Amino acid sequence: MAIRLLLTGGGTGGHLFPAIATAREFQRQYPDTKTMFIGTKRRMDTESLRSSGFESRAITSFGIKGKSPLQLLKALVSLPQGYLEALKILREFRPDVVFAVGGYVTGPVVAAAKRLGIPIVLHEQNSVPGMANRYLSHIADRICLSLSVAAGYFNAKKTVFTGNPVRENILNLAAERRTADEKIILVLGGSQGAHRLNVLVPEALRALKGKVDFKVIHQTGKKDAQEVRASWQAAEIDATVEPFFRDMAEVYRQASLVISRAGATTLAELAVIGMPAILIPYPTAADNHQLKNAEHYVAGGGAMVFEEAGLNAEILGSAVQTLFAGDRLEEMGAMMKKLAVPDAADRIVKECLTLVGGQQ
Structure with missing residues (x-):
């Protein structure tokens, strides 16, 4: 069967990675x-889509x-x-289905798809839907949820729980048997609010030197790499510091514990791998959705969460030291993996095909 699939969304890797995983x-x-992808003209989108190898177009859109x-x-x-730019692209490409993953660029594309009678599938990664998906859900044919707690925001007749697709190399890592001979803490600062x-x-881990034998891998984002590298060197702690890591599967392979924000796609990857985590949600994320994302994994036993406002170095350092004592990390990893949906992309494909089949 030759399917013509149009995907739209962007603004963050968290939006694009699930779309790319579904396309693959x-x-x-x-x-x-x-x-074909329709994204924004932001550098993050264009670089991610270029590296994916898929044909892509950008339309005029602003948040x-x-x-x-x-x-x-x-x-x-x-x-x-x-809207007119999206309409032109859709008429030229003639997709069988439009798969939208959130972000302001999706509005004109989904509206154009509705005008042309093309089936529309939305994917919501977070526990609290973004503005675009909330509005577009009224004209979408199907809404795929990464977290079941988001169901209350949508028409129940349209929603289906699929999970959040993760990249193929992460899935391949999850299929391997992971061993952590060394205690390696992976810090995912990311690019937003890092x-x-x-x-x-x-500051928190400096106090653990001599009490716990560990190494650090720290992804800082672009702005802080030099400053963070100097901090670890001053503390005389073995740390690999980079603005970004292209091969996240290899980084995950080495890690014993992750300290991270609580973006939906990162959490889906950690769950698939079975990686225990300390989550510090980005406090100004829209509708505080990162905290709600984190609470889902905490309730499942795979993570700890600390709100940034009440957190200091002593509290965080104590939490890390406690996790490295006994079997707590292993137990959390097992619980984290129970929260995973490794076949999320396949589930979404099936939902799309159901709509395509109804059109043929």
């Missing part, structure tokens, strides 16, 4: 699948939530242009 699953099952009056006006004025983590974690 389509192509694995149906090698004749033709795929609305939390913007200044001038930025909001610019975004609203651009909507008709983005600075507080990048400062706090070296």
Whole structure:
């Protein structure tokens, strides 16, 4: 079967990685699948899509939530242009189904798909839906959820729990038997709201030197790499520091414990691998959705969560020391893996095909 699949979304890797994983699953099952992405003109989107090897286009679109009056006006004025650009691309590509993963770019694309009578599938990664998915859910045909707790925000007749697709190399790592001979702490500062983590974690772990034998791998984001590298060197702690790691599977392979924000895609990857985590949600994330994401994994026994506002180096250091004592990490890892949905991409493919079949 030759499926013509159009995917849209972007603004963060958390949006794009599940879309790319779904596209690859389509192509694995149906090698004749033709795929196109419509994203934003942001560098993050264009680089991620270029590296994926899929054909991609960008339309005019700007964010609305939390913007200044001038930025909001610019975004609203651009909507008709983005809609016409999306309409042109859809008419040329003629997709069988549109799969939207969130972000402001999806609005014009989904509206154009609705105008042309193309089936629409939304994917919501977070426990609290973003603005785009909330509004677009009214015209979508199916809504796929990564976390069942998000179901209350949507029409129950349209929703289905699929989980959050993760990258193939992460799935391959999950299938291997992991051994952690060394205690290696992976710190995922990321790019958004990372600075507080990048400062706090070296301060917290400095106090553990001599009490716990460990190493550190620290992803800082672009701005803080030099400062963080100097912090670890001053503490005389063995740390590998980089702004970003391209091969996350290899980084995960080495780690015993992750200290991270609580983005939905990162959490889905940690669950698939069975990686215990200390989560420090980004406090200004929209609708505090990172805290709610984290609470799902804490309730399942795979993670600990600390809100940034009440956290200091002493509390964090004590938590790490406690986890490295006894079998707690192993137990948390096993519980984390029970929360995983490794076949999420396959589930989404099936939902898309159900709609495509209804059109044929």
